[in-house]
Amino acid sequence: MSPVAIAAGAPESGYTYGILAFLLVCLVAWIYRERTRAIRAERLLSATRRFALGDLTGGSGIRGPDELGVLADAVDQMAKQLRSVTGALRGRQEWFRMLLEHGSDVILTLDAQWQIGFAGPSLPHVLGWTPDQVARRPLAEFIHPNDAEAVQAALEGAVMRSGFGEPIAFRFRHSDGSWRSLEAVGNHPRDWPGPEHLIVTARDITPRERLESQLRQAQKMEALGRFAGGVAHDFNNLLTAIQGYASLLLFDLGPIDPRREDLEEIRKASERAAALTRQILAFSHRQVSEPEPVDLNLLIEDLERMIPRLIGEDVAVVTALDPGLGVVNADPRQLEQVIMNLVVNARDAMPEGGRLTIETANEAVAEDDPRASPDLPPGPYIVLTVGDTGTGIDPEIQANIFDPFFTTKEPGRGTGLGLSTVYGIVKQIGGHIEVDSELGRGADFRIYLPELPGARVERAARPAALPAPRGSETILLVEDEESVRVFANKALEKQGYTVLEARHGRDALMRLAEHAGPVHLVITDMVMPEMSGGELARRLAGERPEVPVLFMSGYSDGEIAHRGLGATSAYLQKPFTSDVLARKVREVLG
Ligand SMILES: Nc1ncnc2c1ncn2[C@@H]1O[C@H](COP(=O)(O)OP(=O)(O)OP(=O)(O)O)[C@@H](O)[C@H]1O
């Protein structure tokens, strides 16, 4: 090759190299651009997938004026929008959950087979179950068998109906095994395509039911108490006349008169009737209790003579009385009633015979004693135990035996008032009762009565042994019931007193104004027309404070007694005999 040719060929090849280099650069640039675009497309795709799976955090990170950049921007906008909608939805969901969880009502859904689907989050604190524990289980598993039929009918009725019907009450099993009373309504979501066939809203009405039943019980007892108290009141007036006239006749008859025996029978029968009205009054809490220091041993020894007659020959009576027994402050007649009611129950529990035990003991309940409770505060007690070897008490009914009218005896044999009376009296004294019994192994009733520290009781001479005391004072006798007034007048005159009679409070004030001489005592009934005994006493306290007042009543609730009885007044429970009246009058006059 010639140098010229060589020299001429050089610019040509330089040009070619230039083109080649340019093409190479273009190729590299193209490859780079395609690669970058592929990476951006890949990133956009993975961001889109992430959004689709629900992770809306961050953006695609792709920018640029090209189509990919514009697309990425649109996808980012969509994700942002979704983020805000999802956030709002989640907030709303939380709000509904909060409503359901903190509401007291339980919401359940049932499918067409009456299986539970959804259960609201309030379920655990209303019925103990977690929603998972009840899900897919038939509703019937939780319903009380006695309510199952009514619930089934209500469910079917709810599906037929549109809207809410009347609520239905039924018992639902709590996870702890107890029954809770629910009141529920069901609603059928007609257009709903899901398996939810019925939406049930239920409310726990157990506390309301308990309160209602307590209120009903209290109202029943109040009405019955009023009725019983009213009957006892009238009865006591009649008994005062019967006992009174019998005692006046006995007084007139000679000691060997053959009619004495008949009169004694009348007197005894009226005493039994009086004991019965005392029972009614104690039960209706309308008895004025007259507490005094009582030695329970002496009281039981007095009763012991009567007990064998009461319980029959097949029952052996064993008494174990603590000789060092302390004293209690209680109304002895009420204590007698407690013992007699327990003894009669023991007898009834031993139709085939057995052993009746009456025990007394001193017992101290210490601070750390397991028996100590608000019902049995620590302190010294006198414990009376009446036990038997009879049928025993079924544990199922032990909680009910103190309820008024609870009896397992056939109609006519028991009223179910015995133990409720015992309970009322023991509570009034501030005591406590415990029952220890097993079926077939008898029952022990242990009664704790607070000890009256430092008191002693001497056995009193029998009052009937002494003749009734006499007097010559003037007494104003106020009583609306004529038979009682006439009897009391006779009885008082017989003992030497001068008696002014009045039919009610207003009448009494007139008699007082008319009477020129002194009046030493006013004996007045409590419940009277025109002006009650309490009102009369208040008027007298202003006008003649020196005159003592002796109230008598066959019925007196604590309030009347409390309002009426002042410092210079005393109380006489009807019925009373001429002897008791004479002693009481002398006691008040001094
Ligand atoms: N000692 C006992 N042994 C077995 N069961 C008893 C005993 N004491 C009471 N009960 C049961 O408690 C129930 C209620 O007793 P409560 O004395 O209140 O009424 P009652 O004896 O049936 O009737 P009432 O005393 O009015 O005549 C009884 O019916 C009986 O079932």
Ligand SMILES: [Mg+2]
């Ligand atoms: Mg009884």
